[in-house]
Amino acid sequence: MSHQSDTLHLPCGQMRGQGLGSQGTRTQPMEMMHLQQTIEKHIMQLAARHQQQDLVLGDQRHHQATGEQEALLGNLMSQLVNLLQSGTTGGLGLQPSCPSLDVRGDVGGGQGAQSAGQPDQPVHQVKDPEATFVSQHLCNRGIVTSASYWASFQDYKMYQGDKYHEDKNPLGFINLGISENKLCLDLMTERLSQSDMNFTEDVLLQYPDWSGQPFLREEVARFLTYYCKVPAQLDPENVVVLNGCSSVFSTLAMVLCDPGEALLTPTPFYGGFVFSSHLYSKVELILVHLDSEGKKVRGLVLINPQNPLGDVYSRDSLKEYLEFAKTYNLHVIIDEIYMLSVFDESITFHSILSMESLPDPNRTHVVWGTSKDFGISGFRFGVLDTHNKEVASAVSSFGYLHSVSGIAQYKLCRLLRDREWIDGVYLPTYHSRLQRAHRYITKKLKALGIPFLNRGSGLYIWINLKVYLDPCTFEEELLLCRRFLDNKLILSRGKTYMCKEAGWFRMVFADRPLRLKQAIYRFYQVLEEQKRDLRVKQLESAQRE
Template structure:
């Protein structure tokens, strides 16, 4: 965004021979249009921050009142009173900090009639400012300048560039719920009024198994070399093991080459770096949507690459064999429209298994998409983050690396990491496999900024090479727990009669809450999302996944039962149901027509589920199966 401004403002204008020159605009400083727009950006950022602070303050006050009116139970009274008092003191400290921040944002000693007006958006041919704050003359110099209000001087920090403001605003819009959760997590003992996060796709089902494995003696070795700078591509021993691992679990026709592997600190870092090396600023990727919302942040942060959504529909039609089906016709149509709009598309992004839908592409479908990309000379980035998270035995995952012949190997790039499949999102490990040595070489440069510590790489090598533990202990337990978690969620969804996509992969269920929106708009979707937040429940609304249709939410079920106990607090989970007949069997994914008001429907939704009872039942059932699957 800022790049376009700069490139468009640095070409000097040629003076005509018969043009009369004046000393005003050329000899005296004035505020150009670009600066006016920059100040407008700053105003919007300030107002956004202030509104976020006020909303956070409101929620904190409500929590504080609830905490004050909640009396400790008779059981373990002294200990509960201690926790209760500590929670009240922490909330009071938070209230103090929030009030201080808000007061700091207000104008200091500004006149009562002072108002903030956005600066002008254009200048006339003489360089005078049109609109906004009036331009005043400096009596001593006769120069023109823009009158800044005391509010602007007090509030606006010029420490951030326009790019910094843009990034900060995008981050807060993208991760507001996550930051809220991080600052006030639910805990069964220490913070029973905290947020329950069923929105972030984080795998917590088998953290006990990983903690035990990572504590074994072979993981504690520390060589002096591990304490030094690493190979920016990733340590050779880890790249070699990643190539072996993918060769085995992706069932590749021949062994993969470690020289084609690049290791960075997370798959988002890999995707962001790929956007940098494959595209110039302003160019674009096609992305079938709904799709993982983090792509938008990752491509914008450094690369300033756009995403062109290939919108998929939930309605089953003659051309749409199942909900949210991706077809080559839809890809063709979207690419043509992008070209007409002047967008330069450089690649296609596919997620397999799909996030948030849970679909697994067949080999035939994947080949069609790859042929489409070759036809239009597009790169293909295939995100296979959930390849080991397919828990339905009737579904077979086919990696793109398993294909004997790729249409365009040099433009096919695969991303995989251990965050989802191995419950270690905190390790920050992501891997790229590409047949294109130029891409691999360019990607390795980002290791200077995004490498992983040598000790973490050693532990990852030890983990990935332990096939006996993975195949005989971890994967059977993991798939069993996924099945059980999915079964309990979908039972609640069926009982509540809310439609959902019944899929057999991933950590989540894509649910349809359109019946609780009246009218069915994205504004109403946001209000329902806020209603969940009011009850300390975080779900991810469909708009964050660039979904074309309002009313869809992603619910993550890969959480440990204790994170859900006592989470209802009168809210229920309010987000679970089933599709009549099941989407996999061709049933409708649409709910029955609304017969009551929006508020009444939402009250039914909020009270339909009992998270505490659900979690306790889930926990009991997992304990019954623990002897066979080592579940706790």
């Protein structure tokens, strides 16, 4: 896999006793985990109270209970910020667990509620002046949003400030948790540097059409028609361009659902949609294995190829989903962002757009972008294709806030138009590198005896580490995840994908050879540490018995 230096760097070896590798970080993991889970529980309960409050205006007891819980949440957040700023948590960080929905179980404990004083003025006293932004300068909604963001992206923020580099920072974080394609950055950098990309005119420097520049929407329509094998040319008027697929999904949730309503989705699934759907629209995602009684379901959300499992839906399965949705008058939002990342030649990807006829075209909405297939997530480009003109118009209005820069739209148009380069250079190289990286990672997992789902699509692999958890609970899963963080390795744990079984992790393998090699070495070291601790724990348990 690697033609570079075989020197492996394990950060905890040199950092033992300081920073992320210190033993001191192990002294309070349960306290941190308990505090985070308590905050997550109250975020969910508070959101539910605000939804109920809209229906029971004038109920003084309801207002009082809401105010008390807001005060409690502010106090808990202050404790969390104080812990983080004091450095006692070290490398434990916060697992990006999408707290708006990551509270399915009954999380015990929590601090005693304090009186809110004046419910319409959420001011809570804290010890650290720098932490007062949590409660002194934000409204109730701001407090919940800030808490959700902090808990969801703390690990990512640490990674951004301390990225691994083979020469400049060999002890930095290696991120196999974020689904980011780094396999063909050389090809993409070269293509985007060519002369035809360097063009500027007045229209590109001014406010764009909020739906996206007409020239880009026309090219997207041609691109999707070709690669999705659409029977008839797609209409550019059905295409809307925003700054990323999460923006498209968030706006779709907002225009299709009222606050408190829900979308149905199979699980496990991409947890980022939880944060996206709740941030603006306060729309809940209901998992198929949960009881949805009491919620009005407005739609079905699918990802094809699936994230995090890597499954590719058959044409018959897609048709069944669409027929089911039509029977209950549900919208179908299908994310096909990995459609060109199917690297197993025996697997055929079927876009929903390739169907001769859709059961309910006005309720079928397709999302795609270039972040995964082309590895240019920094462009912030997402596409909606829908037959429903009303939906397209409503989503377009969000271009006022979420449009893509004119210069980026021009470059994207040139890129998508270059079919000769895509088919002749980029895709063959990309698929070959995906296959090679997948072979490397699966070979290492087999050598370690770790079960995994062997699929042929996507940038990731779904692995089972249950044997390293004792007991096999989500609390132990979180502790193992934090042990990876202590060793400067980021993985995504199953709980963030609403997996109902503890012990599953998603590992991204779409990375350069040397970084993958370093990551696997750190992965192995963590599992060895975990095994030693489990043996000690089992021995102590046996002695007590």
